[in-house]
Amino acid sequence: MQVPLALVTKYNRPGPRYTSYPPAPHFRPDIDAEAIVRLLQEDNLQPKLGPLSLYVHLPFCRSLCYYCGCHMMVTHRPEKIAQYLKYLAREIALVARWVAPERQVVQLHWGGGTPTYLAPAQIVGLMEVLRAHFSFADKAELGIEADPRGLTKAHLEAARQAGFNRISFGVQDLDPKVQQAINRIQPYEQVAEVTHWARELGFESISYDLIYGLPHQQVAQFEQTIRRVIALGPDRISLFSYAHVPWKKKHQRLIQEAWLPSPAEKLQLFLRAVELLTTEGGYRYIGMDHFARPEDPLSRALDEGTLQRNFQGYSTHGGTELYAFGISAISQLRDAYVQNVLTLPEYYAALDAERLPVGKAYRLTEEDLLRRHVIMSLMCHFRLDIADVERRFGIAFAEHFADALAQLRALEADGLVVCTPEAITVTEIGRFFIRNVAMTFDAYLSVPSDRPLYSQTV
Ligand SMILES: C[S@@+](CC[C@H](N)C(=O)[O-])C[C@H]1O[C@@H](n2cnc3c(N)ncnc32)[C@H](O)[C@@H]1O
Ligand code: SF4
Incomplete structure (x- = not known):
């Protein structure tokens, strides 16, 4: 697949990644933990209770990657990790108190930091805590992020024993x-x-994270990386654009700006990687950084219109709500987002007081719920059924979204979308610009900031 450079240059601008709507910079600190408990209770008293997704944040790493934009910390003190796990268990128990016991977990993800920096016995132990408080569906998707460096086969065996299948x-x-x-x-x-071990141990899905735009990257060498990756044959690939935000992540100053590819070179890296992955590699572009083999469930979900999106990116099936544990983790309730505190002292102090460690939150308005539905439908199904939106939300679409439709006309002229009175359909090429399509429906884009709030859209 060839993505025209002229279009990429035209549309590449800062924009949200829409793992949530409104995006996280709009969450506010003026919400108290008791209010969140009430929301949790309300959610679990609904007449029709859906399944759940869970997320656990494990922030520790052995060493610092200078580009890292994740919420992580380096430690070499095992007792620090053991203490965190003790408090995680307390948070899990506190939240589980409010969750209706018949609700099943269909999806669980451990992210970080480096979840595999835990000792093998700690991996098994933490999963036992989760299973003691939540009931898991037989075919639940259980995913873990792993750093190949320092990873032993014993870690992967422990992850399989705990039930991880991705x-x-x-x-x-x-x-x-x-x-x-x-x-x-x-x-x-x-x-x-490590890929060989993971296959041998029966992980159903193996995924790789790649980044373009890193220091000293050049097209010829990056081609070699991509070809070697293709030869190893992961089921999925996330190809991230390097987000260089040294004003937010001070350690990124260890990367000299002169070493970074220019914006034009960065685009060439992206375009060449897409070309190789989709031709030589035989991968399909799913949307926003994600590639998958045609037979992978993610590809099938794309065809069947069942793709979903949450804070971990795209997935095949998630719960109606996501409960997240650990520092900085973001939960998605029925009509609210809740982000935990960012530091260990705040996290421990809240849990010592038997309080949820809530840092920021956002309660969605009716208008937010409507726009979230529109944006997530476009991000996941690449098609929006206008009559369906009108029925669900009782609005006249063309009137309500006159501004967005006017903006979409320019994107239509460039072949990114097709707009009819019945539907908005994102074209094959338009999927590379899905953030730009979604941005036309975002009511919060004009919030002033001296630094870009978001990474580039392509
Ligand atoms: C939590 S890490 C993955 C697990 C493990 N810590 C590791 O690095 O192997 C999440 C992923 O985010 C991506 N990432 C981190 N910082 C980034 C940045 N500044 N820009 C783009 N992607 C980034 C990397 O691809 C990384 O693998
Ligand atoms: S989270 Fe992953 S990318 Fe970030 S410093 Fe740790 S190992 Fe490196």
Whole structure:
């Protein structure tokens, strides 16, 4: 697949990733923990209770990758990790008190930081805590993020024993010069070995994270990384655009700006990677950074219109609500988002007082719920059925969204969408610009800020 450079240049601008709507910068600190407990209770007293998704944030890493934008911390003190796990168990128990016992968990994800920095016995132990408080569906999707460096077969065996059936490995780039500049030395052989173990142990899905736009990346060398990745054959690939935000993540100053590819070079890296993955690799582009094999459930979900999106990106089936544990983790309730506090002292103090460790939250208005539905339908199904929206929300679409439809006409002229009175359909090429399509329905884009709030859309 070829994405025209002229279109990428025209549409590449800062924009939200729409893992939530409204996006996280709009969450506010003026909400108290008791109000959240009431919302949790209300959600679990609904006449029709849907299944659940869970997320656990494990922030610890062995060493610092200079590009890292995640909420993480380096530690070499095992007792610090053990203490965090004790408090996680307390948070899980506190939330589970309000959850209707008949609700089943259909999806669980451990992210970080580095979940596989836990010892194998800690991986099994934490899953036992979760299973003691929640009931899991037989075919639940259980995913864990893993760093190939320092990973042993015993870690993967523990993850399988705990029930994990999906794993994603941080790969980023296989070129030694790039790896040196980002402080992440990770030879190809190491990635090959952990992939082999994961297959042998029966993980149903293996995914790789790659990043384009890293220091010293050049098209010829990146092609080699992509070809070696294709040869290892992961089921899915996330190809992230490097978000360089040194004003937010101070350690990114360890990467000299002069080492970074220019915006034009960065686009070339992206375009070449897409071309190789979709031709030589045989992967399908799903949407927003995600590629999957045609036979992968994510590809099938795209065809069947059942793709979903939450804070971890795209998935095949998630719960109606997402309960998230650990520092910085974001829960999605029926009509609210809740983000936990960011630091360990705040987290421990709240739990010592038997309080939910709530940092920020956002209660959605009726208008937010409508716009969220429109944006998530476009992001996941790449098609919006206008009569369906009118029925669900009791609005006249053309009148309500006159501004958005006017903006969409320019995107239609560039072949990114097709608008009829019945539906808005995102074209094959338009899927690469899905954030730009979604942005036409975003009521919060004009909030002033001296620094871009969001990464580039392509
Ligand atoms: C929590 S890490 C994955 C697990 C493990 N910590 C590791 O690095 O192998 C999540 C992923 O986010 C991506 N990432 C981190 N910082 C980024 C940034 N500044 N821009 C784009 N992607 C980034 C990387 O691809 C990384 O693998
Ligand atoms: S990329 Fe992964 S291993 Fe590296 S610092 Fe970030 S969370 Fe830790």
